[in-house]
Amino acid sequence: MSVLTVLSRSCVRRAFSPFLVRGYAAKTPSTEQKSGVGAKDTSAVEEKTLSSCPPGTVLEGLNYLKGQPAVIALPDEEYPPWLWDLLKPKVYEDDGPGGKAEKKRLRKENQQRIKDQNFMKTQ
Amino acid sequence: MSKALKAKAQLVRILVPAGKAAPTPPVGPALGARGVKSMDFCKEFNARTAHIEPGVPTPTLITVEPDRTFSFITKTPPTTYLLKKTAGIEKGTGRPGHEVTGTISLKHVYEVAKIKAKDGHLKHLKLESIASTVIGTAKSLGLQVVP
Numbered sequence: 001m002s003v004l005t006v007l008s009r010s011c012v013r014r015a016f017s018p019f020l021v022r023g024y025a026a027k028t029p030s031t032e033q034k035s036g037v038g039a040k041d042t043s044a045v046e047e048k049t050l051s052s053c054p055p056g057t058v059l060e061g062l063n064y065l066k067g068q069p070a071v072i073a074l075p076d077e078e079y080p081p082w083l084w085d086l087l088k089p090k091v092y093e094d095d096g097p098g099g100k101a102e103k104k105r106l107r108k109e110n111q112q113r114i115k116d117q118n119f120m121k122t123q
Numbered sequence: 124m125s126k127a128l129k130a131k132a133q134l135v136r137i138l139v140p141a142g143k144a145a146p147t148p149p150v151g152p153a154l155g156a157r158g159v160k161s162m163d164f165c166k167e168f169n170a171r172t173a174h175i176e177p178g179v180p181t182p183t184l185i186t187v188e189p190d191r192t193f194s195f196i197t198k199t200p201p202t203t204y205l206l207k208k209t210a211g212i213e214k215g216t217g218r219p220g221h222e223v224t225g226t227i228s229l230k231h232v233y234e235v236a237k238i239k240a241k242d243g244h245l246k247h248l249k250l251e252s253i254a255s256t257v258i259g260t261a262k263s264l265g266l267q268v269v270p
Contacts, residue, residue: 051228053230059209059230062235066173066174073228074230080251087229087270
């Protein structure tokens with residue numbers, strides 16, 4: 001009976017709809033856990049394709065020697081692992097005070113401060 | 124220490140299409156001014172670059188001794204030339220960083236770095252470092268590098 005009153009209240013607020021569609025809550029925690037595990041498997045599969053260039057693509061223009069066969073892209077595994085980190089910003093591990101990491105960080109900050117000051121002088 | 128100054132060996136840096144030396148405008152005056160017979164250089168150059176596809180620009184460093192003998196070293200094609208051929212573009216941008224001319228994969232970068240690593244003046248560098256420089260050159264051309 002209480003359920004009916006709740007339903008009728010909601011009907012009063014909104015326009016009366018002959019078909020009362022009850023909206024269910026989002027996926028229950030148990031199902032979310034299951035989908036999380038499933039997502040991990042698929043993401044592991046997706047991460048394997050590191051490159052946008054599929055193996056077997058012809059890399060034209062790089063066979064500049066006479067009679068050299070066309071250079072073909074290899075599967076991702078056959079390239080050295082450092083290749084995939086080249087586009088990521090280089091991380092310097094912390095060597096403590098006075099170390100390489102701190103020097104690089106300070107130099108970067110100084111350069112950025114000078115650039116900002118120079119810019120503000122033009123304004 | 125002798126009072127008379129020893130004449131120094133002169134260096135000439137020239138970009139010559141492989142197998143196609145001997146045109147007067149680029150090569151002739153540059154060498155002739157230093158007393159080198161351009162025909163000799165061209166014959167030797169064409170012989171040395173016979174294994175390269177004709178027309179590929181080849182940077183050469185010619186050392187002209189005071190007695191007018193010469194020796195030269197050929198290097199791998201310029202990185203910009205290799206990148207433009209791989210990406211299929213004619214020219215780089217006039218505004219790098221703002222305009223994008225094409226896209227290149229890290230695999231292309233790796234292969235270009237492998238070619239450049241054959242150069243004598245790069246043999247002390249790791250292939251990883253050479254690949255980083257190739258990425259820098261690609262950026263200056265306006266090429267987007269993707270993994």
